[in-house]
Amino acid sequence: MANLPEEQFMETIAAQAELRDAQPAxxxxxxxxxxxxxxxxxxxxxxxxxxxxxxxxQEICIFExxxxxxxxxxxxxxxxxxxxxxxxxxxxxxxxxxxxxxxxPYVQFKKS
Amino acid sequence: xxxxxxxxxxxxxxxxPSTSDDLSLVAAVLSxxxxxxxxxxxxxxxxxxxxxxxxxxxRCDEVDDLVQEIFLAAWAxxxxxxxxxxxxxxxxxxxRHKIEDYxxxxxxxxxxxxxxxxxxxxxxxxxxxxxxxxxxxxxxKTKSVLASLPESYRLALIWRYWEQASAREMAIKTGKTExxxxxxxxxxxxxxxxxxxxxxxx
Numbered sequence: 001m002a003n004l005p006e007e008q009f010m011e012t013i014a015a016q017a018e019l020r021d022a023q024p025a026x027x028x029x030x031x032x033x034x035x036x037x038x039x040x041x042x043x044x045x046x047x048x049x050x051x052x053x054x055x056x057x058q059e060i061c062i063f064e065x066x067x068x069x070x071x072x073x074x075x076x077x078x079x080x081x082x083x084x085x086x087x088x089x090x091x092x093x094x095x096x097x098x099x100x101x102x103x104x105p106y107v108q109f110k111k112s
Numbered sequence: 113x114x115x116x117x118x119x120x121x122x123x124x125x126x127x128x129p130s131t132s133d134d135l136s137l138v139a140a141v142l143s144x145x146x147x148x149x150x151x152x153x154x155x156x157x158x159x160x161x162x163x164x165x166x167x168x169x170x171r172c173d174e175v176d177d178l179v180q181e182i183f184l185a186a187w188a189x190x191x192x193x194x195x196x197x198x199x200x201x202x203x204x205x206x207x208r209h210k211i212e213d214y215x216x217x218x219x220x221x222x223x224x225x226x227x228x229x230x231x232x233x234x235x236x237x238x239x240x241x242x243x244x245x246x247x248x249x250x251x252x253k254t255k256s257v258l259a260s261l262p263e264s265y266r267l268a269l270i271w272r273y274w275e276q277a278s279a280r281e282m283a284i285k286t287g288k289t290e291x292x293x294x295x296x297x298x299x300x301x302x303x304x305x306x307x308x309x310x311x312x313x314x
Contacts, residue, residue, distance in 0.1 A: 006301040013308075014273035016247065017254035019169070025161035029176050033183045034153045040184065041144040048145040056140060058147035082146070105150030109157075 030109040031091035035082065042080040049077040061087075061103035082106075134199035138190055153183065156203050163204070167211050167270055170259040178214060182207045208275065215271045216285045222264040257307045265300035272297055 004012060041047055050060055050068040060068060063085065067077055082088050082105070090097035091106035099107050137155075140148030160182055165175045186206050193202050258266050271277050279297060283290040 006298070006305055009305055010269065010273050010301050013250075013254055017251045019166035019251070019255055019258075019270070019274060020162045021166065021251075023162060023165065025157040025179065026176075029161065029179065030153055030157045032176075033157065033180050034150055036180060037149050037153065037183060037187055038146050040187065041146075041149065045144065048140075048143050052143070053145050053147045056145060056148070058145070060147070080146075105147065105154075108150060109154060 027095050027097070027109050028092055031088065031097075031106050034105055034109070035088055035092060038080055038082060042083075046075070046078040047080060049074050051077055059103040061107075062101050064103065131195045131198065134193075135195045138193050138195075138199065141187070142190055149187075152187075156183075156186075156200065159200070160203065160207055163207055164211065167274070168214070169255060171263075174214075178210060182210050185210065211275065212271070212277070212285060215267045215275075215282075218267055219264060219282075219286045219288075222262075222267075253308070257304055260307055261300065261303060264296065265303055268293070268296050268300045269304060 038047070050064050051074065053060060054068065064081060067081060070076075087097070087099045087104050087106045090099055091109065096110065097106065099110075101107060137148055137152060141152050157179070160179050161175065164178050164182070165172060168175050168178065182203075186203050189206070193199060258269065261269070268282070271282060272279065277285075279293045280290050282288075283293045286293070288296075
């Protein structure tokens with residue numbers, strides 16, 4: 001390889017050396033991206049209600065369950081609750097946030 | 113039940129999710145199902161992050177912003193996904209365009225480095241140290257040499273040889289002439305090889 005012309009040398013290096021490593025995305029980056037996406041979704045219209053999420057087989061968190069079973073209209077169940085949840089704040093700022101309950105996306109990002 | 117899951121791009125260990133699975137995820141995200149949105153992030157974040165990081169190293173301070181930008185662009189265009197291929201490849205296509213945009217913007221503002229006094233002909237006779245390099249060592253050394261290069265050289269080489277853009281494409285996208293890109297690549301290759309052979313302080 002040492003005596004290869006430069007063009008061929010680079011092609012050989014590029015073919016043999018994949019630059020990607022297996023380092024996963026930081027938890028707080030995933031949390032920030034999720035928050036940004038849901039914020040954008042909420043800005044462009046109402047979110048799917050928690051009832052719909054459950055109907056699709058999705059798990060909802062303990063706080064969402066409270067809202068979902070409360071005697072409130074579907075419109076309330078479409079609000080972006082994560083925006084005011086301490087789990088979001090912790091997950092966006094810490095790599096291993098102290099949040100543990102099931103059904104919370106921010107907790108799931110820790111596991112993924 | 114949908115489960116959040118992680119899937120790395122480019123890995124052959126895991127099978128691609130079926131297109132119907134992709135389509136149902138896309139439909140759920142488009143209906144603004146927040147749980148599906150979380151799954152969307154969890155499924156692609158690690159692979160995208162690894163890809164972007166590898167293409168921007170050592171400028172890792174910009175990786176997070178670019179990954180987030182890719183996700184926002186993917187979400188904004190999600191209705192265009194028709195299921196003709198894996199969602200993973202579709203998202204990766206958006207990532208490639210974003211990386212190209214990044215290279216284009218950077219190469220437009222960076223001054224190409226003029227030829228220096230290095231005697232590049234010396235590269236023709238070099239120690240064959242790399243012959244014994246294992247794949248990991250090769251990768252480590254390649255990343256290290258790339259990281260040591262001036263930014264314009266590094267971006268040009270990654271764009272040309274790892275992203276496999278032609279000099280013509282690079283010229284069109286950066287608004288430079290093909291000859292200018294060829295000259296930039298020639299200098300970058302020579303510098304890469306010199307640092308590869310003789311150490312990064314060359």
